[in-house]
Amino acid sequence: MGDQIGQAVDGKLVYIPFAEFEKVRKAPWSREQRVAVFADMCRLNALYMIARAGSGHIGSSFSSMEIFSWMMLEELELGTIPTEGNDLFFSSKGHDAPGYYAVLMGMGRLEFDLVHKLRKIDGLPGHPDVHTPNIITNTGSLGMGISKAKGMIHANRLAERDARVVVLTGDGELQEGQFWESLVSATNHKLHELIVVIDHNKLQSDTFVKNVSDLGDLDAKLAAFGWRVERCDGNDVAVLAQTLADMKDDPYPKVIIADTVKGKGVSFMEHTSLDSDVDMYRFHSGAPDANSYQKAVGEITDRISAAIADLGGDDIAYDFIVREPAPALPETAQKLIPAYTEALLQQAGKHPNLVALDADLILDTGLIPFRETFPERFIECGIAEQDMVSMAGGLALGGALPIAHSFSCFLTSRPNEQIYNNATEKTKVIYVGSLAGVVPGGPGHSHQAVRDIASLSGIPDMVMVEPCCAAEVAPLLDWCVNEAKGSSYIRLTSIPCDIPFALPEDYEAVQGQGTVLVDGDTVAIVTHGPILTGNAVRAAEQLTEAGISTKVINMPWLNTVDGSWLAQALAGCTALLTLDNHYMDGGLSDAVGRALECDPVVGLKVSRLGVSDVPPSGTNSEVLDAVGLSVEHIAARATALAEVR
């Protein structure tokens, strides 16, 4: 009947309800048989969750599904929090969260209704967070897992609790230095409680690990660090179970290199269906299109049906819901990343010493055309931000103009000391962070870059800029390349934005000076980036209608505000509202405060809106509303400010 399910999902999404998982968990089969069927059922639900959310990581959820299922159902005596003294299990890579959630729900360890709420604000975050039951640590930032597990084991030993701690890692993740840093003391302290399983699915974000930054002889490396190393087929439950049993009494920390297939369980998603030199794997992140979804469902349900029939069980009863269309953006929505790509190509054409460095996000950072056009000037660094940034420093010393790319959340904090070290050399390095700000809200706080400006503060000559629309990208990059005395940081929103304003025809990037997009004379709103500038302009329309004359100023200079220009622009206004797509400490509002300290505007009431606590995961509008940066919040605060006398 599987294939029929596949046919049936035209326009619908399908999932397996909880009762069916209970049946399978109690079926009179061997442990390995039960887990294999259970894992495949979880695949369908993970796929459902991702399709419904419109985003999520299929490939890695699928490759690790047998590992999750065996560990959770059979291998471990599981605890829900680290202080209970039971075994502990978590994923260090974290983007396999949909798969993990599916397993937890199938076991009844997580409220089943959450299957409908991946990446929704009252649901399940895009990456694991301890506020979800049974999630014991926050991941999504790579390479921290073994260190955290070691801390849990030390806490267990101190409290005289004896329990295993199992960490699932990715293989791309092994490019992070912290992974290797964390191996050493585990050996020295003989942390036999620690088991690391590497989901060695051979692919990282963009493509094959070996094409990004080849790991070499992984077995030899790990063994050289003094760990007990085993290797097995990580998608074969029986083999995995035997491997774990074999190493159980070993007195050293243990690592299993689990050879898995990325996208396991759907023929055209499996990495083994690709040529080994393929540029891009399509199912790392993002939802499948309708056709792929339908075909994938057909394959998975076929296999489940066949397995259960073989075992003499009753076929699964599926539930269906109508697939809701993704919220449409207007055709005029602007995309800053393609604008950056184009601007970068232009600068690279003019500057033969311009080199682009990437940390395994070539698609997201818009670098594919650069690599095609200037392959000799493109350096793929892998998931190794510290190495990338110090390499950029060396390139700059060697006369190149390096531009280092990653997501803002990683680029500004993982290599924080390396960026400062480069700056002390007074060379010129450009850092370009995408995925900046509180939205997209889906991935959760590990990916929401809302402290990037703060964490790069206090670096001499470092100028931080953020374009508010596609048209502002090229002039700001041009300034960074051709005008800046030292290094700079370009902060880019990654999601398409509906922009309700336009820069003036004669726009020029002048350091410290912004653009008055809406004129008014009571409340002034100073902000940055397309999301908040757009919301400010929308709020200003409402305010003006309500009789509150509102000025909106976009300030692309995040840490070098020209106080005398701003004081002049604010002249006559009685109130200033600054907006941070960032924590309120350390962002643009602080820079505005510094600028006005030197050039005070007499009698100006000042207030700010921005992020004040760890932002939630959710849809973009849910998250903007939750952190108090929606149009309504802005209008309300501006109204309150206008009313203060």
Next chain:
Amino acid sequence: MGDQIGQAVDGKLVYIPFAEFEKVRKAPWSREQRVAVFADMCRLNALYMIARAGSGHIGSSFSSMEIFSWMMLEELELGTIPTEGNDLFFSSKGHDAPGYYAVLMGMGRLEFDLVHKLRKIDGLPGHPDVHTPNIITNTGSLGMGISKAKGMIHANRLAERDARVVVLTGDGELQEGQFWESLVSATNHKLHELIVVIDHNKLQSDTFVKNVSDLGDLDAKLAAFGWRVERCDGNDVAVLAQTLADMKDDPYPKVIIADTVKGKGVSFMEHTSLDSDVDMYRFHSGAPDANSYQKAVGEITDRISAAIADLGGDDIAYDFIVREPAPALPETAQKLIPAYTEALLQQAGKHPNLVALDADLILDTGLIPFRETFPERFIECGIAEQDMVSMAGGLALGGALPIAHSFSCFLTSRPNEQIYNNATEKTKVIYVGSLAGVVPGGPGHSHQAVRDIASLSGIPDMVMVEPCCAAEVAPLLDWCVNEAKGSSYIRLTSIPCDIPFALPEDYEAVQGQGTVLVDGDTVAIVTHGPILTGNAVRAAEQLTEAGISTKVINMPWLNTVDGSWLAQALAGCTALLTLDNHYMDGGLSDAVGRALECDPVVGLKVSRLGVSDVPPSGTNSEVLDAVGLSVEHIAARATALAEVR
């Protein structure tokens, strides 16, 4: 005559003048013989520089002296800047700078008079900086060297320059994850130009590497990463030369594990004179006492004389200067680190879940008594700050109260993302950074923590505090342990301070509220920490004498200032001067600005003094003067503020 020199230095310091180095470099001996004598001569001058400066790293300068000397004199075709196309050489560990400087001066590549100016403001910085001739990259922050070298090689290849790049690393340095992170792409890109020499002197900052965080089978580890590995006696010039020759044409990146002796060349400084379980090696950093100096000079000069006599040369002519007494601090000088040690022991006595983590700075962070008293609650993490901080996160999840220690410069930036990740879990971790602020000025900018507050900004619930005197340490630690809702950062000045004020008898730590130390009603100075609060009080005395009534407020709450308390404390003053022992962006001044935004003081003129550019290396008073934070600077700015109408 060597021993006679040793006798002669009673009360004096001795060095070898440049002409003697020229003679040896031109002597009719074999290359290896010349270099061996040259290296020993450099030992004497490095010792002179450190003794004269009153600080510096003897052990590592001595262990690497033959490596530096052979590389610079014989092996490489040296360039002075990376864009010349010549061979490049630098030390990644950087604290061997006195040795490196001695070699450069002995070769005539650095003005010889600088031999008298180690750690002076117009002289040679404590760690290498590119503004010194022949220094090609800034180091002192560990683990970045190979990454930087790879960047230089990529720049060379792009510009079609063919040159070797040699990086000297420490062995403790190998505990940093970036070292392992940086190995991978060197193999993948077949960077045959790259030669890494590990100065494997077996000791790191505090004691034996194997006791801190054992490296295990280093040869196997490096070979597993795909590098060509050789091992040799790094203090034997001939063996080193042969090893380099053997691997010259290898098409892969190369690493030499150079077995060396820490403190090589002075019997009682050589690590081989210690028991292998000794707790502390005494000659990692700091100047030798007069007796040790005299004995060391005797040994070195004896050996030089004997070697030259053997070779048939003329003995060396030495130069002497009178040893200046170290500037004395009054007996009443306060030390915050011992105060912290005592406070920590008290808290640990009350809280059986309190765990202290250290990153190879157990002496500097004051943790030795803690380790002795609570050995089961002390975790030595090695030079692995990312691992330490994520371990602290795991400990907190497991119910412990972890306190992570390092120098502020490293603790707040190397594991920046890890600290944020911990904070998103809403656990409680206390971070204690010592060596905070712009002084001591000797070590240079890699160690001057003047952006720590900024780089930890925008972390929810993270409260940052800094005691202004020994008496304020315990109440602030008590607050962090017993009152704080979330995590905290304690910022500690490490140098002894002459404190011209006292806290009130009834002092209590109340979040957001400071202490009025000097009352006045025209200019208010708000500041933090013992150095600047001391200078502010001294400036206030001058100002009051000059008729400018000055108030001084110490504000130990670096990022949570209570605006209404402050506004009240400032009432009546016409001007506010804030002082940052930190860059002016992102420090206390910004926090004061945020607080007063909500609670404005009408008509208050505001100004700030703080660090605005990369601070120089120099004596403490030189550096405070250079960055504009001396008593005179403070008094002058306050005077100017008082005069504005």
